[in-house]
Amino acid sequence: MNRKMRNIILLVIAVVSIGLQSCELSPREIELAAHDSKLAITAMLSPGDTTANILFNVSIGILDTLEKYEGGFLENQKLTLHTPDAGPVNGYISKDIDDYKEWETSRKYRIWKFDYNDFKVGATYELEASADNYQPITAKTTVPSTPNVIDVKITAREPVNGQYFVRDKFDIVIKDDPDERNFYKINAIPISLTEFPYLNPYIFYRNANDPIDLSALDERIIVISDDEFNGQEYTIVLYGEIRGQRDNYRQIDFSLVSITEQEYRREIALERSGDDNPFAEPVIYNSNIENGYGVFSISSPPYREAVDLE
Numbered sequence: 001m002n003r004k005m006r007n008i009i010l011l012v013i014a015v016v017s018i019g020l021q022s023c024e025l026s027p028r029e030i031e032l033a034a035h036d037s038k039l040a041i042t043a044m045l046s047p048g049d050t051t052a053n054i055l056f057n058v059s060i061g062i063l064d065t066l067e068k069y070e071g072g073f074l075e076n077q078k079l080t081l082h083t084p085d086a087g088p089v090n091g092y093i094s095k096d097i098d099d100y101k102e103w104e105t106s107r108k109y110r111i112w113k114f115d116y117n118d119f120k121v122g123a124t125y126e127l128e129a130s131a132d133n134y135q136p137i138t139a140k141t142t143v144p145s146t147p148n149v150i151d152v153k154i155t156a157r158e159p160v161n162g163q164y165f166v167r168d169k170f171d172i173v174i175k176d177d178p179d180e181r182n183f184y185k186i187n188a189i190p191i192s193l194t195e196f197p198y199l200n201p202y203i204f205y206r207n208a209n210d211p212i213d214l215s216a217l218d219e220r221i222i223v224i225s226d227d228e229f230n231g232q233e234y235t236i237v238l239y240g241e242i243r244g245q246r247d248n249y250r251q252i253d254f255s256l257v258s259i260t261e262q263e264y265r266r267e268i269a270l271e272r273s274g275d276d277n278p279f280a281e282p283v284i285y286n287s288n289i290e291n292g293y294g295v296f297s298i299s300s301p302p303y304r305e306a307v308d309l310e
Helices: 003-021 102-107 261-273
Strands: 039-045 054-058 078-083 087-090 092-095 111-113 124-130 137-142 149-155 167-175 183-192 203-205 223-225 233-241 249-259 293-298 303-308
Touching: 039 124, 039 137, 137 293, 149 249, 149 303, 167 183, 183 233, 183 261, 223 261, 249 261, 261 293
Parallel strands: 039 293
Antiparallel strands: 039 054, 054 111, 078 087, 078 124, 092 111, 124 137, 149 167, 167 233, 183 223, 183 249, 203 233, 249 303
16 A cells, blocks of 8 residues: 555544544444344355355344344254145254363254255245244245356466556357346466466455455445346456465366355455445344245356466
């Protein structure tokens, strides 16, 4: 960060601090409404994915204690996926609370799965869940079509001015469907040339370089909407950053999927919730669960290609 930019930031902080100190606020007592606990589901699934985990819990108020949930949140849980080809498919607990290690006590929750992942494009699926002492919940979602990708070009960019992290350029040409609003999610992982494969995917940004180290001005891209190019053949330009030596890979495992609006909004909310900016607006999580909370979504089959790094 250069000296001029640092001075600007310090000046802004000083102005805000003086403004806060000059305001005399009388003490206020805030009373929060009682929380109405409901069943909560997080199920963002993909065709062919056998590793997808489903969270099936109950919502808890901000001031509620977790004491009463020790040993399990819910009793007699039941989770059912209604499919157009295989009928109802029962979910099952793939990892129970007792299966966690001792050091994982802060993350104890039951993880659910279905022995079904043959999701059909254009088909509608319904999720149904119930547990003792709570109102049953339901949700529906329709599988979007695979993105129409025309071309993918990935250009290696060399470090300049002592840069440690380098962002490769991604030019993704797609033909967007004009008949509906579309949302996309990109993933790219280097294909290693060594016996130690890469596990970390690219992190995508709008900017070719970070304008200010770890700055809010550096827009990270998690998901993409077609608001700017609806119905057009359009080139999405992104810059992907990854750690590692350039000599260790020359190809990229690239994939692009269409996602539902519910999944798009949830991904945006999750990204904003991790923002350390104290002046950021509160994050409001969306839900498509009837009588409950959470998101049920199924993405499209992926467009996937091994792309040479140019």
